[in-house]
Amino acid sequence: MLLALAVFSPGCGLTEPSGPHAEIQARLTNARALWRTQALNDYSYVFARSCFCAPDSREPATVTVRGGVITTVVGVTSGAQREPAQFKTIVGLFDLIQEAIDRNAATINVEFDPSRGFVTSAYIDADQRIADEEYSIEARSLVPIR
Numbered sequence: 001m002l003l004a005l006a007v008f009s010p011g012c013g014l015t016e017p018s019g020p021h022a023e024i025q026a027r028l029t030n031a032r033a034l035w036r037t038q039a040l041n042d043y044s045y046v047f048a049r050s051c052f053c054a055p056d057s058r059e060p061a062t063v064t065v066r067g068g069v070i071t072t073v074v075g076v077t078s079g080a081q082r083e084p085a086q087f088k089t090i091v092g093l094f095d096l097i098q099e100a101i102d103r104n105a106a107t108i109n110v111e112f113d114p115s116r117g118f119v120t121s122a123y124i125d126a127d128q129r130i131a132d133e134e135y136s137i138e139a140r141s142l143v144p145i146r
Helices: 002-008 023-036 092-102
Strands: 044-051 061-066 069-074 107-112 119-125 134-143
Touching: 023 107, 061 134, 092 107, 092 119, 092 134
Parallel strands: none
Antiparallel strands: 044 061, 044 134, 061 069, 107 119, 119 134
């Protein structure tokens, strides 16, 4: 009987996110749902990151996605081809935020595009006691490809 009450009790956390990042989790869930309604598998967007990493990793790049897979990445300034494995699709950006939530990162700040739902900017600091592991990302200029 107690087990049944625990399973079906409304405040048990089964339906609503809980924990330190509950509000971000709820926003992420809503943004993912909005993105799915767009049914965009072919698009390009400009991705930029800020981190304690190599300078070429910080150059904004145009990421082209076809069929939900990154096909090309080109540096915005240099025009150089970049390694697609170092970049993420929009779904991959959602996953990046989810991983930070699941790891209980010390700080997560994220913004979503109000009309399409994709991550437009995020700052993640996994552990405030560790220097130089925090990073930020930006996704902008998303264009569907027909």
